[in-house]
Amino acid sequence: MAIADVKKNAQAKMEKTLNSLSEELKKVRTGRAQVSMLDGIRVNYYGTPSPLSQVASISTPDAKSFLIAPWEVAILKDIEQAIIKSELGMAPMNDGKVIRLKVPDLTEERRKDLAKQVKKIAEEARVAVRMARRDANDEVKKLQKDKAVSEDEGKKAEADIQKVTDDFIKKVDQVAEEKEKAILTI
Known part of the structure; x- marks a missing residue:
């Protein structure tokens, strides 16, 4: 393995870490409604746990609310139960x-x-x-020991x-700082 490959592999791992950080931070709630907040919700759809986004249309009519329209009205109760079981801290209002x-x-x-929580996630990314x-x-x-490089x-x-x-540490800090600012902004 050449030094260029070692550098490329290290950079690829760091890129993955940064992407993972971004995905992890999407799950952290800010004061606004973001569809990504509901990504972790699984609905029992005919006996199969399915992501909410695959059984319903999710929209955000305003910055503080979600509108979930299931593809089949029959699974409204299942969606409602899944939301209640999730730890989002939101009470679903079902109008039929x-x-x-x-x-x-x-x-x-x-x-x-x-x-x-954001700082903790960012620190885990820095460690990675x-x-x-x-x-x-x-x-x-x-490689040096094997005399492959000087x-x-x-x-x-x-x-x-x-x-x-x-x-990459600077990028991690920047992403975390932006998320922290979004959380602390009222």
Whole structure:
């Protein structure tokens, strides 16, 4: 394996970590209605747990509510039960054709808890980026030990890997900061 491959693999791992962070942060609630908040809800659809988005149309008529229109009216109760069982903290209002969900306002205390949760998720992402760096540096050292690359090339590769790591840590911090700002904004 060449140094270029080691760098490429490390960067790919860091990209995956950043994408994973973004996906994880989508699940953290802000004060606004976002369809991604309902991604984790599974509805018992004829005995099969199915994602809510596959059994109903989900829309956000305004910033504080959802409108869920099932493809089949018969599963309204199942959707309602799935929402109640999820830990969203929203009470579904069933009018016989659609379900309405109102996103409750976040209290200051809850906002701070969510901000802490974002920091924790971001720290896990930073650790994953650093682990990718460590793995890449170990590969470089192994190449040096096997005399596949010179010591100077190894040092340069480690410096390049560190630079990429620093860039990804900055990106992680930036993404987390944006989410935190969205949560703390009233």
